[in-house]
Amino acid sequence: MTAPHWTLQCSACGSAAPLARAGLCPACSQPLFARYPNVPKSTTLDARWDMWRYRPLMPLAAGESPVTLGEGLTPLIESTSLAADVGVARLWIKDEAQNPTASFKARGMSAAVTRARAEGYPGLVVPTAGNAGAALAAYGAAAGMPVKVFAPRTTPRPILDTIDAFGADLVRIDGHIGDAGKLALAHAAETGFFAISTLREPYRVEGMKTMGFEMAEQLGWRVPDVVVYPTGGGEGTVGIWKALEELAAGGWLASERVQPRYVVAQAAGCAPIARAHAAGLDRAEPWVDPVTYAAGLRVPSPLGDRVLLRILRETNGVSGTAGEEDIREWTRRLAEATGIDAAPEGGCALVVLRDAVRAGRIAADSEVVVYNTGSGASYRA
Structure with missing residues (x-):
């Protein structure tokens, strides 16, 4: 059998790890990342119409077929009204609710x-x-x-x-x-x-990084000024960051900017990353008694805390929180402004972005991509 074209390396200590039965780093118990040879932009993407069209940068062995339900290639929808509401020049929603199982x-x-x-x-x-x-x-x-x-x-x-x-x-x-x-x-x-817990094995984040591949391609291989991601376990933010690093290494990006500024949006009732970032820490303490309507944000002790906080430091990123009433109100606004059946996590992202703009932490002339990570229908009994 042809050897896999990827290796595994610790995200923290840099140690190599065996591919078989991969979990956390054997040396320091931090998340492992898959690493690939640089894939040049001259590479032809697969003709298939799902996230596996990026297979040269994915953990798929030669001749192997993925387990797929047609995930990925979700729309990037611009909203001039939401851009005006939050106070930025341009705003797009990447609607992840249109994936199989609605997230x-x-x-x-x-x-x-x-x-x-x-x-x-x-x-x-x-x-x-x-x-x-x-x-x-x-x-x-x-x-x-x-x-x-x-x-x-x-x-x-x-x-x-x-x-x-x-x-x-x-x-x-x-x-x-x-x-x-x-x-x-x-x-x-x-x-x-x-x-298959968030970042406890190296492959879920490999699927998540296709959100970054798609965003860059949909923008003409450009990187926006700001990416806002509603963050629980953190694999979405980590995946997008990893994707852009890989695209830059292969010369895919048309923009001089490699990474946007990341905005980590959390609920006020469960905000371990935002709290640690505000305190200038490199790791997050567990959040006691997590409470929020946005179930995907109810993660009190994310394993990827060190990676997330590093990303925020390296990109001059922003973190913030949203209260429950604001989450509900801005989830409704997102839906009414765009026709997207937004999850409360998407509403949370807009609240934190609005507050960051008002506080002068995000410039009013910014181009911003906000991720709506799931469907509002999942919350309606």
Whole structure:
């Protein structure tokens, strides 16, 4: 068999790691990243119409077919009215609700399940605040692999119903996603299932980075001034940042700018990254008693905290929080202004952007891409 065209390297200490049964760095227990030879812009992208058209920069072995449901290639929709509302020159919404299972999580699960199937894992397990569980249930079904999902009882009912519909073994728990994570890891240790937790293995973020590939391509291989991402576990922000680094290394970018300024948007009731960033720290302390309507932001102790805080430092980034009333109001505004059935995470992103512009932390002449990470329908019982 042809050797894989990627290697694994620690995001923190730089140590190389074996491909087989990859998890965290064996040396320092921080997330691993897949690394690729530079792929020049002369490379022809695949003709297929999903995220796997970027396969030269993806963890897919020669001759291998991905586990796919047609994820990716979501629209980038400009809104002049929202740009005026928040006070910037131009604003686009990257609508991840149009993925299979109605969120950006489909991308990561397609990549991770592809690798899990190739490595012969007996099954898949995930802790979830909602959308990750629905996505894994769908992609596990597509791969013919059993799936175990641990979810807080506070997860929106439509998402739990979706997990059930795909035949996953769903365990509802009292507590938050951190509690679900402990149960998922214990189940993986007992059964040999692949634990697909955010950044605990290296492949979910490889699916997420296709959001960055697409954004750059949709803008004519340019990078916007600012990217706003509603952040729970952080794999979306990390993925976009990683994608742009890889594009720059291959000479794909037409703009001199390689990275935008990143805005990490969190709910006021669960904001470990925003709190750590404001304090100038390089890691985040767990958030006690996380509470927010936006279930995807209810992540009290993100494993990717060090990477996220590094990205904010290196890009002169901004972090901020939104209260519950503002999240609901701006989710409604997003929907009414664009026709996008926005999740509350998308509303949170707009609130934090508005506040950053008002405070002079984001310039009024900025071109901004805001990610709506899921569907409002997932929150309606």
